[in-house]
Amino acid sequence: MxxxxxxxxxxxxxxxxxxxxxxxxxxxxxxxxxxxxxxxxxxxxxxxxxxxxxxxxxxxxxxxxxxxxxxxxxxxxxxxxxxxxxxxxxxxxxxxxxxxxxxxxxxxxxxxxxxxxxxxxxxxxxxxLERWLLSVRLGRPWITVKWASSLDGRAAAADGTSKWITGAAARQHVHEQRAAHDAILVGTGTVLADDPSLTARGDAGELLAEQPLPVVLGDRVVPEDAALRRHPRGVVVLPGHDLDRSLRHLRELGVHSVLVEGGPTIASAFIAAGLVDEYLLYLAPVLIGGPRVALGDLGVGSISERRRLDVASTTSLGPDLLVRARPARARGAEGAQNDRSMP
Structure with a gap:
């Protein structure tokens, strides 16, 4: 065996x-x-x-x-x-x-x-087989939420600039993670603000053999000249903000794993809904300050409601640190809120 x-x-x-x-x-x-x-x-x-x-x-x-x-x-x-x-x-x-x-x-x-x-x-x-098993048992894909931030939790400077908080090694690792997921998901806000291509690329900028299916969640129109429109897999646009329905639809398309790369709004929505199976946190040894935090409201009103994580590993990527974490396995007042299965 x-x-x-x-x-x-x-x-x-x-x-x-x-x-x-x-x-x-x-x-x-x-x-x-x-x-x-x-x-x-x-x-x-x-x-x-x-x-x-x-x-x-x-x-x-x-x-x-x-x-x-x-x-x-x-x-x-x-x-x-x-x-x-x-x-x-x-x-x-x-x-x-x-x-x-x-x-x-x-x-x-x-x-x-x-x-x-x-x-x-x-x-x-x-x-x-944990990703595949979860997707079959729950009827939704495995969800990995990723973000890059400064040590003080900022995803961008006050003027909105964010390229690049992390170094080349961390950014290349992100491309490898894109290739290791069936789909990559962002909100329309990220598409309109950053015009991302959402492709998985190698060190020299070449397209990797495995490309994630790009998925856009939201009601605003994706421009016809958006970089996503030139993605080799095409693009799937899911209107509305019903995460359960959107994930069920992706599962029907044969998607077993999704990398959520959207900004604070969409990442926070997945976390608040209890739909995150794994976190990839890329931390740069810099301080930025200001209002551009990596996460928004998670529905945590008091410290007793905080969402606990289990750190699975920490890895140095050049000057940056990758923290891989999962919702805490503990049950009870603090742990139960981390678990939510779709009907």
């Missing part, structure tokens, strides 16, 4: 699919084949692994896979059926597939007489 997780990590980070790995073993434990899912429309990990094994060797073999074999026909057929037809005698997997249509492969295999074992390295698999 450790090897299957390593194989799963070879699959693309973004896209409407789960990253899954599989290993096929002979009865004596010898590895017969390995495989992983390479993206939507390609063979699933189990089928990919079996494709490297002679058919006669599959009979009586064991398939080890990081996610429950699927039980539905989409772009490909059910993996549970493929395993049964190949004569695989035992299937070992880490976690159940939470998808309403895909779930049930394990029961189907058991009904056909296949020995099925679940829960092997489940914690590791849950952590590896």
């Amino acid at each position: 450790h090897r299957a997780l390593e194989l799963a990590a070879l699959g693309p980070v973004v896209g409407d699919h789960a990253r899954v790995g599989a290993v096929v073993l002979a009865p004596d434990g010898q590895v017969l084949g390995e495989g992983w899912h390479r993206g939507a429309g390609t063979a699933h990990a189990e089928v990919d692994a079996m494709s490297h094994v002679a058919p006669e060797l599959l009979r009586g073999a064991t398939a080890v896979v990081t996610l429950e074999p699927c039980n539905h026909t989409g772009r490909t057929g059910p993996c549970a059926v493929a395993l049964m037809e190949a004569g695989v005698a035992r299937v070992v997997y880490a976690i159940d597939d939470p998808g309403a249509h895909a779930h049930g492969g394990a029961d189907r295999l058991r009904a056909a007489g296949v020995d099925v074992v679940s829960g092997v390295l489940a914690d590791q698999a849950e952590q590896f």
Whole structure:
């Protein structure tokens, strides 16, 4: 299973699919084949692994896979059926597939007489697939909120200028994070004020292979000559300010992860609504002062209502500091407000 997780990590980070790995073993434990899912429309990990094994060797073999074999026909057929037809005698997997249509492969295999074992390295698999699992379970994408600020919490100077608070290393890291998310979201205010391209670019300014889908939230019109109109993925405009509805729509488009890069207004709206799963805070060793704070009103009226975070890591990026944090896991008066699932 450790090897299957390593194989799963070879699959693309973004896209409407789960990253899954599989290993096929002979009865004596010898590895017969390995495989992983390479993206939507390609063979699933189990089928990919079996494709490297002679058919006669599959009979009586064991398939080890990081996610429950699927039980539905989409772009490909059910993996549970493929395993049964190949004569695989035992299937070992880490976690159940939470998808309403895909779930049930394990029961189907058991009904056909296949020995099925679940829960092997489940914690590791849950952590590896956390973004995809959350999006399927809650019906909304994983939300990462990012901002860059001075040490005193300012996102811009008093005149509105903000290029550049952080250095080149921090800015390049942001581009890498854009490429690691399915979509990037800003409000119309950011579009009108900054005219961002919202592309993921390399050190030399070249476009990276993976580009996030740009999403604009709000009612003001995106100008026809806006840089976003030239984005290689096009642009999705979501009118209104209903975050729940907008996120459900993005999930229907196959978006599993969103990087929120808007200004203080939109970042604060996501935080106040309890819809943030991870924070990326880029802190520059400068002081600016003034009114241009990184966040606005979060609905915190007293210190007892403060929103607590767990710091997952701190990383030096040149002169700057990246703080990666998540809503605190604690429950109770201070912790419960950090958790909110969409209906």
